[in-house]
Amino acid sequence: MAETDIHPLQTSVANDTKVSSYNKHIGSKLGDPARRLLETYSKISSDEIEKHVYAIGAASDKISADGAPSEHLYGSDLRPEFFELGYKLFRDEDTLQSNFIVGDVFDPSPPLSALDGKIDIIYAASFLRLFGYEDQIRVCKRIVNLLKEKKDSVVLGRQVGNANAGERPRRNGPTKARRRHNEESFKKMWEEVGNLTESRWRMGHGAGMIRPCFD
Numbered sequence: 001m002a003e004t005d006i007h008p009l010q011t012s013v014a015n016d017t018k019v020s021s022y023n024k025h026i027g028s029k030l031g032d033p034a035r036r037l038l039e040t041y042s043k044i045s046s047d048e049i050e051k052h053v054y055a056i057g058a059a060s061d062k063i064s065a066d067g068a069p070s071e072h073l074y075g076s077d078l079r080p081e082f083f084e085l086g087y088k089l090f091r092d093e094d095t096l097q098s099n100f101i102v103g104d105v106f107d108p109s110p111p112l113s114a115l116d117g118k119i120d121i122i123y124a125a126s127f128l129r130l131f132g133y134e135d136q137i138r139v140c141k142r143i144v145n146l147l148k149e150k151k152d153s154v155v156l157g158r159q160v161g162n163a164n165a166g167e168r169p170r171r172n173g174p175t176k177a178r179r180r181h182n183e184e185s186f187k188k189m190w191e192e193v194g195n196l197t198e199s200r201w202r203m204g205h206g207a208g209m210i211r212p213c214f215d
């Protein structure tokens, strides 16, 4: 297998236990769509892929690979090293023109607030689930603020859920519990968000892979 240039960054992220998305075994679990993306978009040969890949958010790269003009895409995260990792993972630093914003979703000031009211579609995967209920409400309100005030604005995402909705203690990390939702509780939360933001939300959902979750 060929060497790649990701490893020093992987190590610094992996050594930080706050990074919940780090998974050093992900390479062997990649599904066909992810393999195809890396082979066709990132031009990584199939025998390099397992060594090359570790788990990080990759929405911009995937959406761009699907044909969206990348200069219209914005990505935001608390931690800038994920943007750098994304470039290295997909080898698209010279071509991807997405705008990456380092910021805390709870911070109401710029740079994130400069986008208030300007976004059509928000993709927030594995994100709400990091927080307890009150903070999930705060994040959802933030999401609503970012979206254009129009009928077709859309929020997409994927979350770990639980048939028995409720707070779950964090696996590693000191303090606050995280809220797990089922369909009903998620819908109810968005009703509350709608009331708080004077907006209305129609929810569609689909259950994906069901597997034990330990975080």
Ligand SMILES: C[S@@+](CC[C@H](N)C(=O)[O-])C[C@H]1O[C@@H](n2cnc3c(N)ncnc32)[C@H](O)[C@@H]1O
Binding pocket: 020, 021, 056, 057, 058, 076, 077, 078, 079, 082, 103, 104, 105, 106, 124, 125, 126, 127, 130
């Ligand atoms: C579990 S990862 C999900 C990443 C990506 N969406 C995906 O599906 O792979 C959660 C991300 O949220 C970021 N994050 C955590 N707290 C945040 C906050 N307060 N503001 C912005 N980003 C935050 C973390 O740095 C991490 O990259």
